[in-house]
Every structure is written in C-alpha cells, then in structure tokens.
Amino acid sequence: MKRRMESYGKMVQLLFMNPVFFIGISLLLVFIMTSMVLILTGAPPFSVYKQIFLGSLSTGSKFGHVIKAWIPLTLCAIGLLYTFRINLWNIGVEGQMIIGAVFCTFIIRLFPNSPYPIMILFLAFFSSMMGGALWALLAGFLKTKGGVNEIFAGLGLNFVAQGLILWLIFGPWKRPGVASMSGTEIIPKGLWLSLIERTAIPPAGLILTFLALFVTYLLLKYTKIGLGLKAIGLNPKASLLFGLKPSLYMLLAMVFGGGLAGFAGCIQVTGVYHRLIPSISSNYGYLALLVVMLSNYDIRLVPIVSFFFSCLNVGSIQLPMVLHIDSSLSGVIQGSLVLTFLALHALHRRLSTPKEIQPS
C-alpha cells in the first residue's frame, strides 16, 4: 500500500496540489458513490438530484426555507469551531440547543404579553445563550474535573436535556388537558421573529449569524484566545509552560460553542416552530459537526458548506413527494460526502512533501 503510493506519488501529487481539481474530484467521487446507492435501490439518480435542486432553490419560498435551516445550522457550526480548535469533540450541541430553547421559552412564558416585545425577544436571546453556555459548561466540567471524555459527557447531557424538555412539555408546560409530543402552547404572535415578505427568513437571525461569523473569524485569527486555543489543542502539556491554563481555555471554548448553540435553539422557537417541541434541535447539532469537518475547520468555508447541507435537507422533501423515495437519502449523501473528503484530504496531506528547512 505505502510503497505503491510513493511510486505513483509524484504524478498524482501534481494533480492534487491543484485545489480546483481537488474539489472537483471529491464531488465527482461522492456523485458516483451516491448514484451507485441510488441505482442499487432502484432510484433514478438524475431525477433525484434534479428534485433536490428544484426543491431547494427553484422558488423564493423554498430558498427562504433553506435559509431558515441555514441560520441555526451555521450558528452551531461556528460554535464548534471554538471547541475543535482546542481539540474537543463537543457532541453535546444538540443538548445545548435544547436548553437554549427552554430558556428562551421560559422568558417568553414569563412575559407573554408585554408591551415591548422587542425587549422580551432580546432578553430571550440573551438568556438562551446563557442557557446553552451553561449546559456546555457542565460538559466542560465533566471533562476537566470529572475526567469524562467530552464525547460521552456531551451525549449524556443530550439525553438529560431530552428528558428535561419532555418533562416540561408533558408536565409543567403541557397544554391544558393534553400531554402530547406536539409541544407547548403557541407563543404569542407578537413574539414571533418577523419574517421577510412571503419567505421564512427572519432578518434578525440572518444578521446575527453573519455577525457571529465575523467576530469568530477575528477572535480565532487575531487574538491570544485564538492562538491559546490552538496551542492547547495541539499540545496541552507544553501550553502549561507558556502560561496557558488548558482547563480554563477548554471551558471558555465550551462556553462560546454552547452560547451559539443555545441561541440557535432560541431561533428555532421564536422563528421556526413558535413553540417548544421535543425535537426542537432538529438534529442540527450533529449535522453541524459534519459541516465543520467538511469545511476542514476553516471558518470561511463553513457558511458555504452549511448552505449546501441546508439545500440537501430542504430539497430532499421532494423525494418522498415526487419520487416516493425516503428522504433520509440526504443524510446518506452528506455522510458519504464528508467521508470522501476526509479520504481525499488525507491523501492530499500525505502526498504533499514536508516543508523544506533551510537556514534563513
């Protein structure tokens, strides 16, 4: 295996060094893989891709729904950039979103019909961030103090959050008489995020997401926090000697990640479902991990990739409706896309020679 690679190395290398080719080949590979799956299951590949495309971008309202999905997904992905930077697998995003949504709903239930909805909304945003951050912090402490691998801490807390939200929906916050998965009472219209004319796009969410993108970019690139996170992520032991406190930075990263996730949860409540439902997190927590991996932990790619994923998610609704194919196909496509990318990127890394070292 190794030897063969080395011999082909040179030739393939030249090709791989060229990014356009690189992206092209990975897309092609994924295309082939998914098409194979489709053909095996007796579905017509091309009409599938066509439907997904039409279903996500053909009309304004559809595009709106894509953006509606893009906002929370991107927020979660941005949050993950912090934790990945310090080499933490924050798998608890789902739970952090849920808690954010719960806090948001809590505030709204406190002041159902206040004269100043804007203020309440801001309060809700803020508290949801706090909530998400808090939940992430728990996972952080389990990691730093409790010595539980963050993956399992996150998972555990996801389950707990799941239990909590169910308890609220079936218990204290249930609708009179009924206890059902359909969630709590609808929140007052006044507190719904206002949408752009006949689309599902909440401008507020859009703006704040872009803000988060920008701030994170600066924070990670130009501040000691960014550098510290990276150093600790790469070698915690040595970072001590540079006067960094790994556990502190870990908690910090978790707080940032959790805060953004919590905010995403709040958007789901005020902008999408207008109530608290058990699956308020909509799987964005897990999807975001794929997004970040596929964008190779590079914040400049995150919004693009997550837009692509949102298109897949929204577009895939057409599959059952038009072609009577199950829409979990979108998940298959997303997964295999990331896998192929990982593989190709690894090849890329192995074929590129180690940096030359000359005395300056």
Added chain:
Amino acid sequence: AQPDQTFTFGLLLVGPMNDHGWSQAHFEAGKYVEEHLKSSKMLYIDKVNPADRPGITIPQLADDMIEKGARLIIANSDDMSDGIIEAATMHPDIYFIHVSGDGALTGKAPKNLSNVMGRMEYGKMMAGFAAAMTTKTGKIAYLGPLINDETRRLTVSCYLGARYAWEHVLKRKPSELQFEVSWIGFWFNIPGVTSDPTQVTGSFFNSGYDVVISGIDTSEASIVANQKRMAKKDVYAIPYDYKNACDGASAVCLGVPYYNWGPSYVDLISQTMKGNLKQQWLWLSPNWQDINNPDTSHVGFIKGPALSDIASKALDLFISDMGTGKIQLFKGPLNYQDGSVFLAPDEVANDKKIWYMEQLLSGMKGQSRVQ
C-alpha cells in the same frame, strides 16, 4: 397541472404510509378517492412529525403542495393542529381538512378548515367486548398512546364494551374484571422518548394480563403476543386502525377495529370540487346494517381468526343491539376515576360530553391525565 382538468389534493401523514396502521389507512383512503373521483390526483408525504423530519414544518409542506397545485390539504394528526391552522390562515383560498381535530368546533380555525373524525368509540367497544369474552384471567390491558380527550374516550369505550360483556353476557362479578391502561407517550415508539411498547406489552403479559388491546399506531402488541404464543403462552392481542392488521398474527388476533376514511374523503373532496364545501365538524358513525362495507361505513371491526365462535356470535348480537340503540353504553350512572359524576343515572351522554372526556372511569386502572 391545470386545475380545471385534474383536482389535486394533498395528504400529510404523521407516520409512514406503510405503517399497517393509522397512516396507511389514510393513504389507502387517498387511493380510494383517486379511483372513485377520476379527475382527482393525490399528493402525499408521510412521516410528517418533527422526530422523523427534523426542521420541517407543516406550513412549509403546505406551501410546497400548493405550489404543486394542491387545492385541498388533509392533515391526519391531532398533533398537526397548530401547523394546519397556521397554514390555513396563510392560504384562505385553499381548503384544509384536519382529521381528529376540533378547530371547527371551537372556532379556533379559519373558515377554510374543517374537521372530520370517525366514531371509533363503537369499534373500541367491540374490541373491549371481544377481549372480555376471551380473557381467562379477567385481566385486560390497554396499550395507550399519549393522554388526551380522544385517547381517553377511546379507552373508556373499550372498558365499557369489556364491562358489558363481563357483566351481562358472561354474568361475572364486576370486581373480577381488571382493566389497566399504560400510556407510552406517543402514537408510536420513539427510543429514549416514549416508553418502549415492546417492553410494556411484554410486562403486561408477564404479570398475568392475557389480552392486550393496542391503542397505538404500530403493531408491537401483536408481535409480542405472537412471541409469547411461540413460547406456549395463551395470550391474545387486538391491534388498531388498519383493516389487515391481523395478517401474520392470526394465532393471537381477536380482531381489529379500523377506520374507513375513503367514503368521507370522497364526499368532502367532491364537495370541494363543486366549490361548495362549508366549514364543518364531522363525527361519522359506522353503517350499522353492514359495518364493514367499504363504501358506506366509516368505522368497522373485522373479527380475527383467534376469536372463538361463542365470542363471535355474542359479538354479532352486541353489534346489532348497539345499531338498534338497544344497548347504549354511554349511559349513566357512570363516575370518573376520582369519583366525581360523569353521567347521572339514566343520563345519556351527548357528543360534546363524550368528545371532551375529562378522565378515565372509576374501575379502570391507569393515569387519567399527566400529574
């Protein structure tokens, strides 16, 4: 598609269209419409619940179907009420039908939304009756979904049917009949969210209950009963919702109460085509002459292979008596679980009273509402 030739209607199914239960019944009703109203065409999407389709909302799907030319949209789950009302308000020129809701009754819903429901109460009474005729231990269990008015009244009907058989046909002491409900939390199993129906049914059988009546959309009850039967246990199950639910579980299946939505759909849709659909709240009864008539009866009960002849004969009599009104089970004196009066002696419940069933009845074990 040009609206004048073909009339497109959309169907939002809460579960899988092949769930052998509630959603499949609706799906097949849709097919029934397509063949009886030649110019009609069905659009459908199944698994419309946030667990299966994260991030997808009812209004979003409605938008999509309307873009595809749908002019009437049917939502088949109580849980869709908010979404469907939201959608109906957004598209006043499109007709919406919400199955099993009460928006039209309470006036919450806009004018272009109607409700339709079948009187499954009767079906459930027959189920309860069959169960009581069959049980040896006198312990009947009900595998309940989530707790709301609808599920409460269905469970209660089951109990009334069972009690009638127990006291008036078998002439046994009321105290010897045990009827317990266990709510799993949703219409089907969601791991880590609902109780696991497989486990619940299993432990019912393990603790002496020998008939389990399923109130949920999926077939765990029959499957587990089958397994127990393979292990030489004398147990029975009564599935729910779907004509052919007994297939494959014939050894244990006492029969199945089911909805037959076809006729009501045809009726509503043809009205819409003519453009004279008024907002209404329908609660449709079986056709007592022939409860299993696919074109006229809205609710039916198909006897299962495991039902004994005696029981079967008694059941026929029970059905005809209900048809003639000789037997009226929603008749006082009946008390709620907490002892408060549901029906005074000889009082016969009106629709509203039945529809908004507040609690289970005294004599039934299980939660009436979430504490």
Added chain:
Amino acid sequence: MNDFSAMMILSSIIAAACPIIFAAIGETITEKSGVINLSLDGTILLSAMTAFVISYSTGSVFLGFFMASLVGGFVALIVVFFSIYLRVSQVAVGFVLTLTCRDLAYFIGNPYSRLLGPQVQPLPIPFLSDLPFIGTAFFSHNVVVYVCYIFFFFSWFYIEKTPMGHILKAVGEHPHAAYSRGIHPHRIQLIYGFVGGVFVGIAGASYSLFMKAGWGRPQGCEGIGWIALALVIFGGWNISRVVIGCYLFSFLQVMGIFFQQWFPTFPSPVFQVAPFPLMIFSLVIIHVSQNDKIREWSKDKNVILFFLNRFSHSAPAHLGKRFHV
C-alpha cells in the same frame, strides 16, 4: 402490572442485555487492539436493517445474522482502513459513519418497514429450563441468548489466557514494541477491528430478529451503540466487568416501566431517558475513584477500597493513536 414476578423480570433483563453484550464485547475487542470504532450506533442500525431485509426476503434467520455480521465487520474495517492507510482520526471517521450508516439503514430499509418477518424461535433448554426460578430466568430463551453466554466466557478466555490474546493486548499497548517482536500491528488491527465489528453486527441482528422483531423507523435500538461504547469504559476494557455493566444497564431499562408505575407523578419519558445518562455519568464515579485523595481517605475502609479497586482501570495505552514505523 404492579404484581410482577421477579423471575419474569430477571428473564427479560437477561434477554434485553444480550444484544448489548454482543456490541460492548465486540467494541472491547476492537479497542484492545488500539482502535476506537465510534460508529457503533449507526452500525447496529445498519446491520439490524440488513438482518431483517435478508431474512425477510430469504426466509432464513441464520442468513440474516450472517449478512448483518458481515456488514458490521465491513463498517469497522472502514474505520481501521482510514486510520491505518489514510491516517485520519478514528473518532472523526467513526462519527461520520455513525450518522451515515443510520441514514443508509433508514433509506434502504424504508420499503420493508413494519412488515412481519421471520424471527428467532424460542428454544427452552430441555431439563435446565424446568429448574425452579433459574430455569425460566436463564434457560428458556432462544439460541442467540445461549450463544451470548458462551461468547462472553470464550472472549474473556481468549483475551486473558491465550497467546493471541496477549498479542492483541500488546498491539493496543505499544504497537512499536509489538512490531519490534515481529508482530504486524496493522494486520492485527484489521483482523480484530473486523472481528469486533462482526459482533456489533450480530447485536444489530438480534434486535431486528427477536429483541424488537421487525424493522421500522425508529427501529427501537437507537442510542444503544453509544451505551455500548460507554460500557466499554465503564468496564475498564475488562470483559467480565463490561458484561456486568451490560446487565446493569438492561436492569435499569426494564425497571423503567415499573418505576413508572410506582411513581406516577413522574411523566413516563423521564424513566425511559434515565438509564442513558445514568450509565454515562457513572464514568465520573469511575474517574473520581482513581483520585488520590479518595484513595488516601479509603485506605483503612476495606469495603470501599474493594469497590474502588473494582473500578480502577486503564485504557490501552495506544488507544486511538495511529501507528507507523
């Protein structure tokens, strides 16, 4: 349902634990060789689907199990392959596979959902099953459960008592040293990665072919993969303790229903969710038990010390890291 019989409960605990045991031990074997296969949750679903579809269309339960185990092994091989030849983080690949396999299972399995297919027939063992109490509890299940008994004894023996077991451990502990002794770590990892995966596959099959007979979305075994992964840590990479953990979890799950009866004020879902976090947070206890202060404090308290020592464990030194000369 309040008047339940302890025997019945025990028996259903035993049955419910069986698939988890397959999965957890499978993963233990894989991790002993230094590879983390995080994809369990997806693999179990995919193999469950395979098992059902195959046995539904061929009518042979055995064939179902066979194909499922192959699927499980194959997925594990992907992880190992990525780790060895492409040097991609095992966690990353594992996680992606978790999601991908899950969706693949739902996608391919969709047409087969809610069908009544063949399932493993119960097979009480002639004389043993007539024994009072234990008979029903242990010996009136089906072949798979019995195989599971044998399996965990065998795997324990294999790892602790045979040269091959030593080699397996050696690779997980210090592959360079193993290599210097003429052992090929990559080969070992490929082999045991596959073997572990095979058992995970069997776990999946046991779900769709008897524990939760049938296929559908959700199938009912979602989340179990994560638990199996946690159980490996809980058991400290030690077969016998992993198995104990499995029974513990299964106990919690089965009792959930009864707790629900006994504390009706709690909404039922809470009891359904509880076992998952409980299992995972028990890891905290395990970690704390390693803490020096605690150990100091428990020096003279023999009972506590006993338990602490049961908990003490260490992961294979080279777990999750990549080996190359």
Added chain:
Amino acid sequence: MIEIIDIHKHYGHVKANNGISMTIKDGSIHAILGENGAGKSTLMKILSGYIHQNSGLIKINDQIVDFSSTSVAATFGIGMLYQDPMDFPQLSVIDNFMIGQAKGIFIKKRTFLNRFYHLSQSLGFSLEPDCLVKTLTVGERQQLEILRLLSLGTQVLILDEPTTGISDLQKDTLFSALTRLTRDGKSIVLVSHKLEDVETLCDTITVLRQGRVSGHMVKPFDTNKLLDLMFETRSSPPGRLVTSQGPVFFSLNQVSAKGGRVGLKNLNLKIHQHDVIGLAGLEGSGQSVFLKVSSGLLPVQSGTICLDNKNIVGKSHVYFQNSGITYLPSSRLEEGLVPGLSITQHVSLSARPKPLIVNHKKALISSRDAIDTFHIKARPDSYVETLSGGNQQRLLLSLLPLKPRLLLLENPTRGLDLSSAYFVWNHLQAFCKTDHTSILFTSSEIDEIMMVSNRILVFYDGKVVLDKKTAETTIHEIGAAIAGKSVHL
C-alpha cells in the same frame, strides 16, 4: 560475520544513512560511535529489520539477506535492544518475556518461567517475573529485554545507547553480562555517545558522521583521534563558573510530594543567587519531581516553598513563572514545544504579558533575531516538529524570559552532541553572570555535572543524600551516593 554494504536510508530530505559499509566479526564487541543524528540508530534498525533500507546490501556469512521484518532478522539470530524501551509497561515481566515467542492456543507458562530463571541466573540478573514492567527501573527493563532476545536464540545482540539513564551498578552488571556473552561466541554491537564506556568494553569502533562512516579503529583507542572522527569542530568546554555566591532567595522546607517512582520526602534546601546546581541520581530518584514541584507544576503534600521568604505553596504555575521561575522539560516535542505551530507563533505565545490582540509583525521580527542569535537552523515559519533535536533545544532557550531568577532544567543537553551542549551551557552561564540567575539542572552524565556546576545534589529514593560544593567532592563519592551506598554527610 555480518557485512553491511553501501546502505542508504532517507527520511524526506534527510539522509539518515548515506552509503554506510562496515563489517561485524563474530564473537566481538563492536561499537558504533557518532554524534546525535549521525545515523547510528537508523543503521541499527535496518540491521535488525525494524526498517528497510532504500538501497544497499546486508550479507551474513557471504549470503545476501533481506530483512523484511524483525522476525526475519531474528531467524538469522539478530536481535536489538532499542534506544527507547520497547516493552509493555502495563503487562507483567513474564508476559513481556513471552509475547512474540509463545505460539498456539494455550500458554505454556511453566516452560517459559524455567527458561526465564535459567537465563537470568546465567547473566546475574535478578527480576521478579510477576511484577508489572512499569514498576521497573530503566536498567531492569533493559535486562528483561536482553533476556527475551537471548531466549529467542539471538547470536548478534545490538544495543542502542544502553548506558543512558542507568546506574553504574547496573552498567557493571550489563557489561559483565555482555563480556560473558561474547565468550559464548555471540557478537555484540554497541551504540553509544560515551567514549569511556566504549573504550573499556569494545574491540572495534566504527564512527559515523552525518550518515557516513568517518572511520574505523581497533584497540587500543586514541581518544583524541576518536573525537576528531566524531565531530568536525570541537568547541571549547564551558568549564565551571566562578562567581561570588549571592544571598539565599529560594528555599524548600520539609517539602514532600507524590509523583515519579518514589516521590519526594521532606526535602530541605536553600538556593543562593548565581548557584549552578547539578542534580545527580538515577532516573526517577526524585530529581524531576523536585524540579516540577519547585516550578509549581506538581502540588506539594506538606512543607513550604519560599521565594524571598514568602511562602508560595499552592500558587499556580503561572504565578511561579511571573515571579521569574522557569522550567524546561527534557522531552521537548512532548512537553516543551507545540508541534503544529511555527517558530513565530511560539514567540508570540511566550510574549509576556500577553496582549489580547496578537501582533504578528512584531512576533516575526523577534523570531528572526532569535534564529540569528541562537543559530537555529530553520525559518520563522517552519514548524517546530521539523526542527532537529538540538535546534528545538536552541529554540526553547530563545523563548526563556529575559531576566529569569531561577532556571529549572531537566536534562538540558540530553540527546545533544558536544558542540550543541557547549553552546547551551555558554548561554546559560551568561544568565548567571548578568542577571544573578540560579540554575538547577539534572543530568545522567556525572562528568557534565562536575564540569559546569559549582554545587551538587545527589538524589536517592526521593531524598537528597549528598549536598556538597563540587570542589569538595569526588566522582567516587558521588557515584557511591547515586548507587545508594551509605555516605556519611
């Protein structure tokens, strides 16, 4: 007889071995000398089949062999004791002994035990078969490895720097064992830095330099000639530092701590300014624990640490750093540097106090002159993992704060060739001269300690068993103390 003919081995651009040819006679002890990175280990790994050469031949008794793996080499009776221990700390001694030998379904433990006892007696080793390897000393682990190799029927035993980090006692046992083996007709290949070891033990010496053979030599050896073969330029040894002893500023009182193999047991110590203190002792006798404790990296169990008569126990490592106490670990890539970050990024990391906004331009400039002043063979943007060991050490030095008060150095010259070592010392001593800095350092080389330090502490079993001015003690006394022989203080 083994012939090595024109062996080439490249790592990326590095020519680890660049055309090496040599001959190893049966029944001889053959030494391979050479400065760091000369290619010794690489050559040996090739000879033992651990890695494969890019080109070149190996002949055994005029028959060409191709070692695709260590097991193939083993069948030709070649076995190697690696520079870094290749055993399984978590497993027991006997398990370690068996892994790779035992085959089949069942383990025949008994037979292996017998073989184990028999061998270890014949070599005068005493190992407890059932205790875990992680509890053994480096020397004992070597012994175990040697036993294993012999029981595999090794005829040619390769030892790569076996004498680093073991006690003189263990060294004697080892050497006598080796001579005994040669008497049985086995041949030994010994890789080392240390002339005196080699000169006492070996019959033939091959010196490598930068991947090539720079010369052969047979007994008797001419030390100066050897040194010339090893190093092109021999920079002058720094020699001991002569300055007036300053006032006490740092002291440990009754300090005990956990860690390492033995921890630290009520240690009392006063440190003056300008002190250069060498810490001798077997690996894991408490020196490194002591260094970590005094730099605030390890918590103390009891006792006080005073800086300027102020107790600073329980303060964070950062606090220690900010008050001028700096610690350098011996394993650079593992504990000292951040692989994946460039030199420039390291510079901005070590900036104190850290500004919130990182100033890339400034960092670039300062990393440039660091590279110049410390002769680091790299560019500001080159990643530290691509630096050679010596260059990594130079980088670490350049990152030291400006006016350190106390430097705690763990093996500051481990793995460095003489010239690099001298460079390091000259630089360190400059600190003492100009900034009243005191230095505590560990080293496994007694003569290095004798050379540069003006005070010596010998650790044994977590205690200081000898504390003397270098002038007032002798290598003999120190050696005795290290080996734990009772010395009257």
